[in-house]
Amino acid sequence: MTTRIPVYDDLVAASKVLGKMAHRTPVLTSLTMNRRLDAQVFFKCENLQRIGAFKFRGGYNAVANLSAEQRKAGVVAFSSGNHAQAIALASKLLGVAATIVMPHDAPEAKVAATRGYGARIVSYDRQTEDREQIAQSLVQEQGLTLIPPYDHPDVIAGQGTAVKEFLEDVGPLDALFIPMGGGGLLSGSLLAAQALSPDCAVYGVEPLAGNDGQQSFRKGEIVHIAPPNSIADGALAQGLGKLTFPIIKQYARDILTVTDEQLVEAMRFFATRMKIVVEPTGCLGAAAAFNEAVPVKGQRIGVLLSGGNVDLSAYAGFLQA
């Protein structure tokens, strides 16, 4: 596996690899929010992407860039979330065998969706087994290639194609708000913005309870934290990546945080006013913008909605909160 830090040319290449396989997701607007913030707000809807999240972009780009030999041997990923489905669907589309290592108590809907894309599921016990070890043994014993969820140049480049499209569609922006976990989406977005809207202030947004990224950004080195507790279950990474952090350190304007209450409020706004389902993690950028974590008045701002995969009963609970 290469550990080269990707550049904008890799995003251009990823766009070609993705071609029509990924949806060019719509950009929506809301007069109500424009008025409330006295700004012009554009929402890039990656919740409407295949598998319901931007992760399809990076997953597909990574699997597509494997050598013929690697593709023949198959891939493995460990994830209980959107990355698993991304690798499963990408592999199916590319005719590659995929193995997903998932906890045996993962939500039935997610297991079914992943299996529905034709992946083999290897389950493990969260209490007694280590998913990385299981994945590594599959790599060693069966020659599978491990596709990590964010710290990989092809994954980062693939994720960056969302903001590349976004800026191509709406033109330069004053500010961009991007959900952040391990930093794959944010670092890809930074490369896109640097090339297409270099004056744009790009903010990564993470849950207040899991602000390792903010700590890392301010300290200038990767800070690891204990497993955080937030409804933003796609942003619970305990530390940024070796490839994502240098890009974030160099190009991000700042890392902002939001509370779970602000995420719920944003989710309700999207359901009532914009008629879209956005998962808690997908609301991170929006919640920072809506609560004016930085001034946005009079600006043209972009908000990336990263995903919409939320358990139905949990979602109903958030709406009724």
Added chain:
Amino acid sequence: MTTRIPVYDDLVAASKVLGKMAHRTPVLTSLTMNRRLDAQVFFKCENLQRIGAFKFRGGYNAVANLSAEQRKAGVVAFSSGNHAQAIALASKLLGVAATIVMPHDAPEAKVAATRGYGARIVSYDRQTEDREQIAQSLVQEQGLTLIPPYDHPDVIAGQGTAVKEFLEDVGPLDALFIPMGGGGLLSGSLLAAQALSPDCAVYGVEPLAGNDGQQSFRKGEIVHIAPPNSIADGALAQGLGKLTFPIIKQYARDILTVTDEQLVEAMRFFATRMKIVVEPTGCLGAAAAFNEAVPVKGQRIGVLLSGGNVDLSAYAGFLQA
């Protein structure tokens, strides 16, 4: 008020009048549904239209086509639903004073949204007062122009622009499933399909409990029914219109019905798999297609999602059902 039955040229004119005022709403697809039905299904997302429903199209077209004198005097509409918001927003955008007659117990969110668009609200008591009489007295005493919710050529032509766009974007279809209340959307859709995809079988879909349209279609004359009871609150019209019925009678392939349970099932599908909020009425066409009310196997079919305005706690209840 003209009572001329509109033709396709009126849709072409309405498209020009609407210009960029209405969103060209996205067309989404779902691999899961394609597989389930063994068909290629396209969803036209009018839930993502301004005010959250296709009604903006007809409302705007009707207000825009008034004479200078009529616009100066102002307009009136009676509705507790999407038509009220459509007329309120259209009027605001066109600099016309709008009065909306609403029941005093209308949901606070709807009243607030309508007022937010700058409309004057006249409330009435459902038990003791008649909204049509109130509206008519405003017409006579204040010279306002009444914009009816469906039985008006400019309203029909405006609604028809949704399917016009849809067919322009995806090409000819084998079948189209359209929600139906008073028939404004369906009759406009029929005119669009007749011009752009003449072999397409176009179905109107209404709630089983309020099947006046089906009865009328089969009998060949307008049948009126008692107020029906369904969660599809935008399709509770008690009879088709004098302008909408002749178009439906001539061009519709059939009128289909679905149950409330099928609407809930469709709502849940849209939330979980497609990440969009669709109101019960908006799911009518989808529910007919999903349950194969007519055979769709091997076909290219279009489903119009007419709106997404549903009270948040009611919606949460549907998702948890």
